[in-house]
Amino acid sequence: MRNLNLLMLLLAIYFVSCKTNSKKPEKLDYALCIHGGAGTILKKNMTAEKEKQIYSKLDEALSIGDSVLRNGGSALDAVELSIHVLEDSPLFNAGKGAVFTNSGKNELDASIMWGKDLNAGAVAGVDDVKNPISAARKVMENSEHVLLSGKGASKFAKQQGLSIVDSSYFYTAKRWEYLQKIRSKEQQMKQSDRYGTVGCVALDKNGNLAAGTSTGGMTNKKFGRIGDSPIIGAGTYANNATCAVSCTCHGEYFIRLSIAKDIAAMMEYKNMSLDEATNAVIEKLNQINGTGGFISLDKYGKPAMKMNTPGMYRGYINSKGEKEKYLYR
Template structure:
């Protein structure tokens, strides 16, 4: 379950589609093929952005947009419903070269929240916008509005009903269900990290949050340093039970271990996922990461994580379960 790719690329993209995977027994061959096709398309979009002269930010946005547009992942279309039966989405992005970042939380009518997060980073004086204010800013940027109903799927409606039934119809109180009771309801998120030809790193993450989450709940995804981090040293995008990622500032913890202890990227991600996070709550998350030397890490302490990477040869590598990709 380490999920490490143990590869090195000159430039490229690594992605995740969340640790909330279906078990092999529940995954039909057709559905598995659909997930793998979406992951490959995401990698190809990120790779294409780099091939066309784009930078790492362009690559992570392109990769995440594909996953947001797919109904299979808990981000954009296919996002989870909150306890009211409303879909609210969060996203963030960070550029490693200068530490610039942008984030949005609680948006309901923006097709690609990651694009809005990028606009916050590049076209506002702020780092995070939320709710109606974020939606208003999206309109000033000419971003494509969509009816909130477009994001919903039958699968997510069923997951909401199950989440409410487990609580006897009560509003969500954090911690009233075991973290492993339904990992697909808590851990779905998508993200990407990229290294471009100039050596710049970037990371982006997007989510619909927990199934049946409390109205107004925000997890780690839009929190810089918790769900997303990028610096000249490394880029990290996380997936899992967000409250614990926030407590541990988990994405930044990878950077901190590398900077303060001299740990390699591989050593750092294993320490934060298998030691720090697992000690707080077992089987609860994962991440994808890249360092400035092109080392790729896809690490998780759960049964699986939708994931993949692509290097300079343009060949996408994707996986769901097992020990990792190669």
């Protein structure tokens, strides 16, 4: 009996010691990730000037988000304003740089989610809202709905006082010329031209996570196609208990796998780390021959920026002043 009691005492001491010595992850005051699309992004195909322009615009988006968070702003504000920078640049397939559909139009999609209460908003197929990410936020905050599309989404955006532009605003010669090339030759589109999305995830000083995604869709798309970007759980997801995620590339695969939500679910139900969950999701994507990438932050501000494509425009910044920007894998 004495030996049994001694054994139990030793076991108790061991478990208390393990608990005491277990190191909790460091929690950053704030952090932010951005992406500007994934695909066949190769250095050999990139001019020095364009590379410089992309790095500069990523830096601008990171700096805007960092300023919001550093001054105590919300993750939602940081996400929205960082995405504005990318939507307003013709370098990315969102807003001003959106690709053209088969009918020669620009159709824009966006979504945003608040990890604090799991509220979310999205718009799809809008053609006159300057910054679709703001329309998505208005849907989240000022309506009982999650997703509005087409003319209804535009009407709602106008009622909310958002900036409305003529559809010609979204025209860029590069995107238009590529559509003509596709139409005339019916050639296979390169990933770098076919796909592309912008997104942002953020953690603020109050411990709240947010995620947002905005896109011009797919070059030469037909039949009112909508990808994963405005679909909560597929292209965008945020939950304070786990992580925030924004996805990019071939949306059909991301919808089929509910990738953004799947990452959070593996963390919640399987107690996986963000690295473990994102690696598992990339493997799932590989198994169905899907292509793409995503950015993510866990509740401690740790990032994971993963892809199975040759490149993804992406960047990260945090409260310690650490900043990273990448174009290639």
